[in-house]
Amino acid sequence: MSQSLQEKDIHYQLHPYTNARLHQEQGPLIIERGEGVYVYDDQGKDYIEGMSGLWSAALGFSNQRLIRAAQQQLETLPFYHLFSHKAHRPSIELAEKLIQMAPVPMSKVFFTNSGSEANDTVVKLVWFRNHALGKPEKNKFIARTNAYHGITVASASLTGLPANHRGFGLPLPGFLHVGCPHHYRYALPGESEEQFADRLAAELEQTILAEGPETIAAFIGEPLMGAGGVIVPPRTYWAKVQQVCRKYDILVIADEVICGFGRTGQMFGSQTFGIQPDIMVVSKQLSSSYQPIAAVLINDAVYQPIEAQSGSLGTLGHGFTASGHPVAAAVSLENLKIIEEDNLVAHAAAMGERMHAALRRFTDHPLVGEVRGCGLIAAVELVGDKDSKAPYQTTGTLGRYLAGRAQQHGLITRAMGDAIAFCPPLIIDEQEMDLLLERFERALDDTA
């Protein structure tokens, strides 16, 4: 007897971010096609993709211009690389476009295929630069608890989530983590947002001094944390953090993999939160994830020593076969053009306001501890006890249940512990947003 697709999946695939044993029992949800903000499973059931896939399909799931851009590029030059002084038009034009769009002066762009590779690239470029400056001992990175920067060895070391360290022997030595700027969870009783930001900046400075400033290369952060729970920092947090970094000659890296290209209601999260990064990492909404691509933007302070070093070391020994892949670059260029032409950043800000206004209504719900977000990204955190903020049973129980109910009602969300995330495509319209919220409300009613 032939196996069903579900059975074959269980039989053959090891899934990323999936409990292997649970998957054997419950099997996959097979998504067969997409249209606008909807995806459809193999039974024809529709789901509003409330997460844009993985925080990424800005233009939804059927944009014909992106499909044509990919097809045209496949017909012209389906692959070429950038090694050894080779180049091609799409990667050159995309690099130019990114430098033009960057919110602060940037000097060069290095392409990778994923956000994780981009963050590993950041680590290596910073190490290479500091070697070039004759400061090889200035090699440690500071990230934050609950940060998400990816899963390759260095990027997972930057990530501050237990699941990415447990069982892998990570983080590597020299990757440090300071406190997460989540006021609701980590502020002391009576501490204002301002005081909380002061305390986190002081903690950062103490960490730097304890380690020795001459050993700290860079501080990395997502403008607002995504996978760690959609955590919006206090208003003055980034200014204070940057002040400390500048004082000790520490590079500031903005991981814009989720925030970049409109998610926060401005083109970049760095604009929303007043960050002047030395290095920016972008991916996901760069191509709406129709093709895998990411980019690292570096400023002159990072680039100049690297260039100078090539005089003595020669080749920069780093790069991927598919760095700046022409099809991915062509799709990204078209994607950025559409975001600009269709004013999708302003649209995202407007849809975000609609979403936050509706979600705020749930604040009085007995299971809702906090509603938070910015632009077109939000989270609703569930608690078992509103006063103590303690979880219901063990952490994640309610979140998993609610996300499961939402899926049954035709809404894909993401449970991060007990926080349910919303990150719909930038193209979502008012009716679709209202339907998303209606489906969520039904799931919440089932949970109460």
Ligand code: PLP
């Ligand atoms: N950085 C951030 C902020 C992310 O959210 C992610 C993925 O969610 C990554 C890096 C890693 O990207 P990728 O999954 O493409 O390796």
